Amino acid sequence: xxxxxxxxxxxxxxxxxxxxxxxxxxxxxxxxxxxxxxxxxxxxxxxxxxxxxxxxxxxxxxxxxxxxxxxxxxxxxxxxxxxxxxxxxxxxxxxxxxxxxxxxxxxxxxxxxxxxxxxxxxxxxxxxxxxxxxxxxxxxxxxxxxxxxxxxxxxxxxxxxxxxxxxxxxxxxxxxxxxxxxxxxxxxxxxxxxxxxxxxxxxxxxxxxxxxxxxxxxxxxxxxxxxxxxxxxxxxxxxxxxxxxxxxxxxxxxxxxxxxxxxxxxxxxxxxxxxxxxxxxxxxxxxxxxxxxxxxxxxxxxxxxxxxxxxxxxxxxxxxxxxxxxxxxxxxxx
Amino acid sequence: xxxxxxxxxxxxxxxxxxxxxxxxxxxxxxxxxxxxxxxxxxxxxxxxxxxxxxxxxxxxxxxxxxxxxxxxxxxxxxxxxxxxxxxxxxxxxxxxxxxxxxxxxxxxxxxxxxxxxxxxxxxxxxxxxxxxxxxxxxxxxxxxxxxxxxxxxxxxxxxxxxxxxxxxxxxxxxxxxxxxxxxxxxxxxxxxxxxxxxxxxxxxxxxxxxxxxxxxxxxxxxxxxxxxxxxxxxxxxxxxxxxxxxxxxxxxxxxxxxxxxxxxxxxxxxxxxxxxxxxxxxxxxxxxxxxxxxxxxxxxxxxxxxxxxxxxxxxxxxxxxxxxxxxx
Numbered sequence: 001x002x003x004x005x006x007x008x009x010x011x012x013x014x015x016x017x018x019x020x021x022x023x024x025x026x027x028x029x030x031x032x033x034x035x036x037x038x039x040x041x042x043x044x045x046x047x048x049x050x051x052x053x054x055x056x057x058x059x060x061x062x063x064x065x066x067x068x069x070x071x072x073x074x075x076x077x078x079x080x081x082x083x084x085x086x087x088x089x090x091x092x093x094x095x096x097x098x099x100x101x102x103x104x105x106x107x108x109x110x111x112x113x114x115x116x117x118x119x120x121x122x123x124x125x126x127x128x129x130x131x132x133x134x135x136x137x138x139x140x141x142x143x144x145x146x147x148x149x150x151x152x153x154x155x156x157x158x159x160x161x162x163x164x165x166x167x168x169x170x171x172x173x174x175x176x177x178x179x180x181x182x183x184x185x186x187x188x189x190x191x192x193x194x195x196x197x198x199x200x201x202x203x204x205x206x207x208x209x210x211x212x213x214x215x216x217x218x219x220x221x222x223x224x225x226x227x228x229x230x231x232x233x234x235x236x237x238x239x240x241x242x243x244x245x246x247x248x249x250x251x252x253x254x255x256x257x258x259x260x261x262x263x264x265x266x267x268x269x270x271x272x273x274x275x276x277x278x279x280x281x282x283x284x285x286x287x288x289x290x291x292x293x294x295x296x297x298x299x300x301x302x303x304x305x306x307x308x309x310x311x312x313x314x315x316x317x318x319x320x321x322x323x324x325x326x327x328x329x330x331x332x333x334x
Numbered sequence: 335x336x337x338x339x340x341x342x343x344x345x346x347x348x349x350x351x352x353x354x355x356x357x358x359x360x361x362x363x364x365x366x367x368x369x370x371x372x373x374x375x376x377x378x379x380x381x382x383x384x385x386x387x388x389x390x391x392x393x394x395x396x397x398x399x400x401x402x403x404x405x406x407x408x409x410x411x412x413x414x415x416x417x418x419x420x421x422x423x424x425x426x427x428x429x430x431x432x433x434x435x436x437x438x439x440x441x442x443x444x445x446x447x448x449x450x451x452x453x454x455x456x457x458x459x460x461x462x463x464x465x466x467x468x469x470x471x472x473x474x475x476x477x478x479x480x481x482x483x484x485x486x487x488x489x490x491x492x493x494x495x496x497x498x499x500x501x502x503x504x505x506x507x508x509x510x511x512x513x514x515x516x517x518x519x520x521x522x523x524x525x526x527x528x529x530x531x532x533x534x535x536x537x538x539x540x541x542x543x544x545x546x547x548x549x550x551x552x553x554x555x556x557x558x559x560x561x562x563x564x565x566x567x568x569x570x571x572x573x574x575x576x577x578x579x580x581x582x583x584x585x586x587x588x589x590x591x592x593x594x595x596x597x598x599x600x601x602x603x604x605x606x607x608x609x610x611x612x613x614x615x616x617x618x619x620x621x622x623x624x625x626x627x628x629x630x631x632x633x634x635x636x637x638x639x640x641x642x643x644x645x646x647x648x649x650x651x652x653x654x655x656x657x658x659x660x661x662x
Contacts, residue, residue: 018499146633272504
């Protein structure tokens with residue numbers, strides 16, 4: 001196992017270097033002068049020169065890269081152009097909002113998606129199977145922003161039952177400890193805030209979890225079908241085991257690997273989906289931040305958010321691979 | 335066989351089928367299998383309908399977005415069939431179908447522009463972009479994959495590590511970042527999305543190339559003097575075709591969604607040109623006052639386009655997968 005761990009770590013080094021170079025170049029690849037792109041055509045020469053100086057654009061590229069990476073290691077993501085504040089501070093402030101949304105979405109998607117997949121596989125070609133698999137296909141075919149707007153229209157505008165802007169009703173005070181409002185509300189025993197936080201979470205979470213839910217249900221179904229055809233399932237049945245233990249202990253356990261993988265990989269989908277979801281629902285996380293920064297041409301923030309999301313994605317992939325190898329010895333030698 | 339034919343003239347001597355006939359027969363077999371699959375029929379219908387609309391709307395309707403708009407029709411509600419249905423649903427005023435005018439079947443937007451017309455043109459943009467993106471990423475991706483699988487060595491390592499770097503980003507996020515720095519436009523959006531799709535095709539083709547280069551028939555072809563290029567052309571590419579077609583169909587759906595997402599974020603097609611994602615972004619402010627038609631029609635259109643490609647992709651995968659043959 002340790003050999004595998006070392007090999008897998010070594011393999012990811014070139015990828016991490018490649019990703020850092022690509023993200024670094026993002027700001028430098030802006031056609032023309034990045035400083036003018038940030039400030040606009042009518043910027044004065046002094047301002048342009050000041051921005052160039054601040055972003056270190058006057059130095060040779062390799063030196064700029066070295067400085068940039070060095071700063072990263074010290075947790076310095078630079079400063080935003082407009083707010084003039086350290087990006088890392090703002091990130092720490094924004095990140096919990098995204099995490100809360102993503103966690104709720106992935107949990108719901110897993111808890112609902114796996115049973116749907118199992119039932120579809122066990123009752124293959126039944127009405128339930130057909131309906132849920134068509135639903136799953138519809139789920140991957142409906143863009144986040146279409147679903148989000150439909151939900152806003154029906155639940156927010158027509159029925160007026162759910163809020164669709166922000167994380168809390170205005171006027172509700174909540175002492176933040178973790179930044180995850182649901183947890184904070186429970187910790188501080190603030191019932192009103194808890195209710196408000198949960199209702200605000202509902203529509204964005206449904207919007208965000210649809211694609212992962214559909215994918216998890218589809219993968220679970222096909223993984224289960226593959227396993228259910230194996231000889232050991234027939235053996236288990238023939239020795240008189242009931243249907244439930246056959247499916248839960250024999251089939252599901254062996255089908256779990258691809259399911260775990262896909263759940264992990266959906267985190268990437270969630271993080272890029274968060275850009276759209278947070279924009280639609282004015283959810284103050286890193287996705288909305290990215291969108292606002294694009295509009296404001298605050299390129300250092302765009303660069304930082306891209307780097308952060310890619311890093312999370314790489315780490316999750318790494319963890320999933322290692323977990324996979326831990327559970328399945330065949331992976332380690334392959 | 336010839337002796338039998340000689341004795342009984344009604345039995346035709348068996349002949350060798352030409353390569354073309356074999357291919358035609360394989361295609362007919364594919365269509366037969368697709369036709370048996372209901373989701374292929376629905377998907378096929380959606381894809382054909384999308385294609386026809388996408389091709390014919392720009393040909394038949396010369397649209398100038400700069401001149402479009404009639405402020406008298408600002409936020410006009412849908413009339414025609416949709417208007418009739420919604421009047422039946424609202425209890426206040428029940429109109430008969432013959433009373434309905436047919437000026438704006440899908441309603442109009444804040445500039446009084448006809449939604450139906452803009453959805454039609456938006457559809458052709460989505461379709462064109464989807465096809466363009468997939469053609470580019472298949473061509474580039476498959477070339478890289480073939481070369482990597484056959485040349486191996488440093489080219490394989492370098493190109494595959496580059497693919498890994500692209501795959502290390504969630505695709506939409508990378509497209510957003512690239513378009514942000516390159517400048518928001520439909521062309522930049524297409525190129526950015528194509529770049530994010532290249533690794534999928536490169537990996538797919540490379541794995542096919544590797545599995546095929548060690549088969550006995552390729553070893554045999556090499557032994558009679560076939561070179562790498564002709565092996566790629568005659569053996570690897572035809573064998574990779576089925577998975578590439580399946581993947582391309584599914585990627586068409588992704589490309590349509592991501593183009594619309596860029597448009598929605600203001601990074602794709604710029605106003606006033608019609609694009610489905612942009613139309614959706616413009617519909618959001620009007621949603622709070624209950625103007626659903628600005629959002630529903632472009633939204634449903636995107637879903638139908640993508641659903642068509644996804645149904646078709648799934649059905650093609652089932653039909654082309656030799657392991658599933660003869661199971662039904």
